[in-house]
Amino acid sequence: MSTTGMRRRYWLMKSEPEDFSIDDLERVGTEPWTGVRNYQARNFMRDGMRRGDGVLFYHSNCAVPGIYGIAEVASSAYPDPTQFDRTSKYFDPKATREEPRWMLVDVGFVRSFAAPVTLEAIRGRAEALGEDFALIRKGSRLSVLPVNAAQWKILLAMEPK
Template structure:
């Protein structure tokens, strides 16, 4: 398997957890993801050192806010076992965990937020399958190709 670094997009609502929060804490277990496709990308696709773009969703100006790196291999999300947690999953047990996460480490804020509105102007280059701009897509963790990464960063 290739050892080349992979790239990812991860969404977060800035009211809940923003790039500034990530800068403050340095490294964060990316808990609370409860979508199988997103889980699979974290569990099966991510490796330490991979590049991450942090996207601010469900806010006044949605867009890409900063860069981070994958800082751990995937491991079970402990909030699934906690009955008091909003993310509790009664069907998950430590013996058979259902949800996995990775640690995400702050790298830098972008010089400016790249608004979704601008990203949409490059749909042709990004491709119709790009999850950020694909109609109806709500996926919160998904891969970004090297070419997409380069293009998006050129908008900074």
């Protein structure tokens, strides 16, 4: 075991700003990332994320899609409570408390950008970001995806000053 601790990992998490924006996160401070119903995205949260990991907060399905700020993983993974809630749109009749299907982490606000790193700008750096950057991979719709250290550095350097 390293005495310097485990290296942080980095992620990108999408949210529709009409549903939950970076400003909403700033207001509440920490938010359980409910509603992920894709197995690959779930697996990243359940198996990959650790408290303190960096998160790029991405706004999707809006006028200017892009990265609007930074957040961090604020808990380890635990069952998404909405899967058990009959009144929730995320209710899953096949999930049980003994065998939950959907896991989430809490996400904490770090800071918002003065202006977004737009999807358009990100596409412009596609070559530097590389083939394994799932955000701009053709057909990829993952709402939670890994970002490597080099990509994290590139994307943060793109923040408009």
